[in-house]
Amino acid sequence: MSQLRAAAGGLRRGGGGGRAVPPAGRRRKDASVGVSSPGHRGRTPAPPPAPHLFSDPAEVGALRGNLLAWYDRCKRDLPWRRVGGTGAPALIPALFPAVWVSEIMLQQTQVATVIDYYNRWMQKWPTLQALAQASLEEVNELWAGLGYYSRGKRLQEAAKKVVSELAGRMPRTAEDLQKLLPGVGRYTAGAIASISYGQATGVVDGNVIRVLCRLRCIGADSSSPAVIDRLWDMANALVDRSRPGDFNQALMELGATVCVPKAPLCGECPVKQHCRARCRVEKELAFASQKLFGNPPPVPDVEDCGVGDCPLCPPATEPWDSSLGVTNFPRKAAKKQPRVERTATCVLERRGCHGAPEYLIVQRPSSGLLAGLWEFPSLPLAQGLQEEKQREVLADHLQAWMGQPVVAGRLRFIGEVVHIFSHIHQTYVVYSLHLDGDVTLDPALSPSRWVTEDEFHTSAVSTAMKKVLGGTWAFPPFPSLWSWASPDSGPQLEFSSGLSCASFRC
Structure with missing residues (x-):
């Protein structure tokens, strides 16, 4: 009976998921089945078995209609969708930056996080000409906290190229x-070509991958x-073909709000009748029921993939897991563990001219x-470096900035x-x-400057550095976040990504 409950669980109502996207340009292609586009590698592998394809024109037409009707009723009100309709010629100059900026920001970042950054970006640089005239420092300052900072840099580089080399x-x-x-x-x-210019080209992001794999x-x-x-x-x-931008957004919206990674809302899915993962769950449920009552196994369905070594079927070494339901799809390779690094960081403080x-x-x-960015x-730090040696190497490093000897013993461990x-588990050992006196910085070294606390937070500094400054000020109001290794080792603080440094300020 537990198998019956577990198999049915894949069809029950559940929670939602965010928009997960591969970095640096996630998704691609531009024609119909069998036609390659840039980036296809020039291979022409044998077509997959029919059960994995959309080969029935009537089914494709019904799926398009159902999905678009659902999107028109249920789409989220997002700021980059308010600019205009697909391919409206009069709106193209304004629409392109909106779609472009939002899509770049949405790479590896959830919609809820992006909205505020997007609104501030479009208010500051409403046109490509305005962005092209901005400095990288300004771009980094606005992007600070959003992560994957190369995205903002490339966005500005592309704007400059459009203005200077492509005549706008x-x-x-x-x-x-x-x-x-x-x-x-x-x-x-x-995404830009379909949403802004009405080109009938598909898109594939993390949400689309999940929807298509289940369908x-x-x-x-x-x-x-x-x-x-494939x-x-x-x-x-x-x-x-008539609403390519809306269709692509609908497919991504479906993956972001209904066909989510865990506990998908299958009962609310507008294309559930086309979902073969859902059919598979129902068949497994029926098979488990027949097996429970001693009935012979059912005859294989002619629509099931019966081709040996099918390149799109799950590996034979990974059998169906009835507890997962439709979330058996998609399957991914094991994620590579982030590498572990340690960095010594020193908060150098002096009294400013106004006492701050x-x-x-x-x-x-x-x-x-x-x-x-600034830090x-x-x-x-080399792995396994003892605390005393850490102070010494950091003191030597600071001497280059200060132009005078630094006594390692003066460094206070915080x-x-x-x-x-995404790929690094970074520990900052903070001192x-x-x-007491003034320090003359060497102009031959990397750019450096003294900033007040307010200036620090408005500078292009990473979230990690804001955590470092937050940790130096005071104990957070949540004692459970601190652990003590020894009476003289000092506190060890681990900030979760959902809390800002301001949350820890007394």
């Missing part, structure tokens, strides 16, 4: 957008190039992680702040040093 004329096809604009990948190009029982690794190519073929075959404390911040290199003087990047 936007590319209007997915192929040209991807080819001509830095930071515009396969998905972003398809057609695709259980192979959904991150593999072969499966991604999903692009499906998206291009499905896209509605000031802090030294330095600019990171123009490439790599957190490119161009407290920091130094990567604690450890943990920040999780502080109060300076």
